[in-house]
Amino acid sequence: MHVAIPLYPRFTALDAVGPYTVLAMAPGCTVTFVAAEPGPVTDDQGALTLTATASYADVPAPDVIVVPGGPGTMAALSDEALLGWIRQAHEHTRWTTSVCTGSLILGAAGLLTGVKATTHWGLMDLLKTFGAEPVSERVVTEGKIVTAAGVSAGIDMALTLLSQADGAETAQMVQLAIEYDPQPPFACGSPKTAPEGMPERVLALMSETI
Amino acid sequence: MHVAIPLYPRFTALDAVGPYTVLAMAPGCTVTFVAAEPGPVTDDQGALTLTATASYADVPAPDVIVVPGGPGTMAALSDEALLGWIRQAHEHTRWTTSVCTGSLILGAAGLLTGVKATTHWGLMDLLKTFGAEPVSERVVTEGKIVTAAGVSAGIDMALTLLSQADGAETAQMVQLAIEYDPQPPFACGSPKTAPEGMPERVLALMSETI
Numbered sequence: 001m002h003v004a005i006p007l008y009p010r011f012t013a014l015d016a017v018g019p020y021t022v023l024a025m026a027p028g029c030t031v032t033f034v035a036a037e038p039g040p041v042t043d044d045q046g047a048l049t050l051t052a053t054a055s056y057a058d059v060p061a062p063d064v065i066v067v068p069g070g071p072g073t074m075a076a077l078s079d080e081a082l083l084g085w086i087r088q089a090h091e092h093t094r095w096t097t098s099v100c101t102g103s104l105i106l107g108a109a110g111l112l113t114g115v116k117a118t119t120h121w122g123l124m125d126l127l128k129t130f131g132a133e134p135v136s137e138r139v140v141t142e143g144k145i146v147t148a149a150g151v152s153a154g155i156d157m158a159l160t161l162l163s164q165a166d167g168a169e170t171a172q173m174v175q176l177a178i179e180y181d182p183q184p185p186f187a188c189g190s191p192k193t194a195p196e197g198m199p200e201r202v203l204a205l206m207s208e209t210i
Numbered sequence: 211m212h213v214a215i216p217l218y219p220r221f222t223a224l225d226a227v228g229p230y231t232v233l234a235m236a237p238g239c240t241v242t243f244v245a246a247e248p249g250p251v252t253d254d255q256g257a258l259t260l261t262a263t264a265s266y267a268d269v270p271a272p273d274v275i276v277v278p279g280g281p282g283t284m285a286a287l288s289d290e291a292l293l294g295w296i297r298q299a300h301e302h303t304r305w306t307t308s309v310c311t312g313s314l315i316l317g318a319a320g321l322l323t324g325v326k327a328t329t330h331w332g333l334m335d336l337l338k339t340f341g342a343e344p345v346s347e348r349v350v351t352e353g354k355i356v357t358a359a360g361v362s363a364g365i366d367m368a369l370t371l372l373s374q375a376d377g378a379e380t381a382q383m384v385q386l387a388i389e390y391d392p393q394p395p396f397a398c399g400s401p402k403t404a405p406e407g408m409p410e411r412v413l414a415l416m417s418e419t420i
């Protein structure tokens with residue numbers, strides 16, 4: 001299985017690296033980071049640069065694409081090189097997927113009309129702009145389009161994909177290999193469980209970075 | 211708070227990027243990826259290259275160091291440039307931390323003698339080589355040395371550190387911002403919960419990569 005992960009300026013690193021680490025560990029699975037041109041792409045914090053090793057043109061027909069999100073999503077919504085590659089690759093994929101606001105990019109590519117999808121909890125309404133039906137779940141599958149919630153949800157999505165691609169046993173082995181037995185220090189990772197008023201404050205901080 | 215994350219060949223990407231994404235999001239926290247010399251460093255799968263933007267000499271006294279693990283750890287145990295930097299930086303840190311087999315590197319630097327520490331579940335006994343006392347917990351704190359279990363545990367560790375550095379509210383806000391409300395598809399992320407025989411099979415696969 002060949003997985004392609006597009007990188008664009010100001011993506012969020014964990015959106016890409018969570019699914020990457022899970023999928024690249026599976027036997028027979030290769031992952032390629034792609035961009036308009038091969039080379040360095042810097043993340044949303046400006047402190048981490050990942051290298052795209054191939055151009056979009058180099059990878060026209062991957063089995064899976066995983067589109068990360070991040071503050072750079074808003075600019076990426078009009079990045080025709082990225083959108084064109086997604087549209088074209090989508091014709092060939094087994095799964096077309098996203099993490100966090102990456103689903104808005106799938107939407108801008110025209111793939112979410114009438115499709116159930118998710119994104120970061122704070123930007124759920126924006127999905128409607130693209131004709132999608134927002135769903136507040138960790139991982140949402142409709143046909144071959146699979147969208148994950150915010151940032152860390154890409155790990156859960158990748159394990160889910162792996163289970164479908166190679167069977168539960170492979171996914172379980174990878175989950176055990178990365179010791180994914182999460183023990184978050186707080187029960188506040190969702191607006192449903194966060195302290196009162198905190199979602200609004202997080203949104204205010206996020207809006208400064210977009 | 212200034213956090214330094216050393217990169218060495220064949221590190222595991224999520225070990226570094228999990229804590230990075232959490233810590234870099236906190237107000238007033240900056241993270242620098244360091245190596246013997248600035249430049250690209252490729253991970254354990256050979257598919258992802260991160261850029262170190264500073265040399266060890268450039269960052270002699272960070273507040274926190276986070277040493278990732280990975281198959282490259284075994285070679286890193288005799289990397290005197292890395293070990294020397296860790297020893298010297300440790301004299302100044304508020305916290306000296308590791309993810310996964312990164313704790314073995316702390317051990318090789320001589321920091322774990324008589325210290326309770328953890329690592330990936332499959333390599334726990336190796337900690338004794340360095341005089342450490344292995345503890346099977348997700349995050350182990352002894353004084354200013356904080357070690358995390360395998361790969362994904364760095365996210366839990368980083369949130370724990372952030373809570374101590376800046377208060378629970380900051381950590382909660384970051385946890386909510388990255389929507390860290392984990393829903394692993396299987397209950398098998400620890401050898402205690404994995405299907406019978408699976409830990410041995412995962413170890414056999416892991417041993418091929420070291």
